[in-house]
Amino acid sequence: xxxxxxxxxxxxxxxxxxxxxxxxxxxxxxxAERLCDPVAEVSAHYxxxxxxxxxxxxxxxxxxxxxxxxxxxxxxxxxxxxxxxxIANPGHHDGYPPFPEAQMTAVQxxxxxxxxxxxxxxxxxxxxxxxAPGRKIDxxxxxxxxxxxxxxxxxxxDYEGGSSAEADATVFQEAARRFGYPVPATGExxxxxxxxxxxFAMRFLPWWADQAPDAAxxxxxxxxxxxxxxx
Numbered sequence: 657x658x659x660x661x662x663x664x665x666x667x668x669x670x671x672x673x674x675x676x677x678x679x680x681x682x683x684x685x686x687x688a689e690r691l692c693d694p695v696a697e698v699s700a701h702y703x704x705x706x707x708x709x710x711x712x713x714x715x716x717x718x719x720x721x722x723x724x725x726x727x728x729x730x731x732x733x734x735x736x737x738x739x740x741x742x743i744a745n746p747g748h749h750d751g752y753p754p755f756p757e758a759q760m761t762a763v764q765x766x767x768x769x770x771x772x773x774x775x776x777x778x779x780x781x782x783x784x785x786x787x788a789p790g791r792k793i794d795x796x797x798x799x800x801x802x803x804x805x806x807x808x809x810x811x812x813x814d815y816e817g818g819s820s821a822e823a824d825a826t827v828f829q830e831a832a833r834r835f836g837y838p839v840p841a842t843g844e845x846x847x848x849x850x851x852x853x854x855x856f857a858m859r860f861l862p863w864w865a866d867q868a869p870d871a872a873x874x875x876x877x878x879x880x881x882x883x884x885x886x887x
Contacts, residue, residue, distance in 0.1 A: 659700075675741070691713055728886065
């Protein structure tokens, strides 16, 4: 299938980010129809079905319309900088089933090819929630980021624990911005900071996503930011 919803990349000649999404729709076919509908004005480069079937919808050289408003580090036009991969899953509003083995394997193959083709480092593989916290939550806490990291297609650090003291908002915001998350420097736990916390926790501390952060959780983010500061 080919989507008509794409254009020229703006300001860059090649992608340097990969954004992973879930479709949030009842079936892969329904998602494919929407991603190829010119009226919808949305698209992605790839769509991965639950059985591992991959549909190529937009050439990687072109700017697909999947990311919307958001940012990662200094990048504010994420569509122009990225390859977008939609993963068929009905999402949190409709049961949110696990991602099957065949589907995860297909995503890994896609990432292996894209990262090699465009020399994209694994720390530039992010979720939709990473660049649009509060507005988006996909691919969510059931997505196996650790598996991708072990195969060299994302980043991960195992949680070390530590102090359960109250989390410092300023320290959290500084570490979040250094890693790439778009968060204001308010020095307090504002709505934007809490949205970033949830996006971070769903990806790196998935058992913690619906709880308040503490100092140990913030230290985990600091460790990630120290090892992979956003470029």
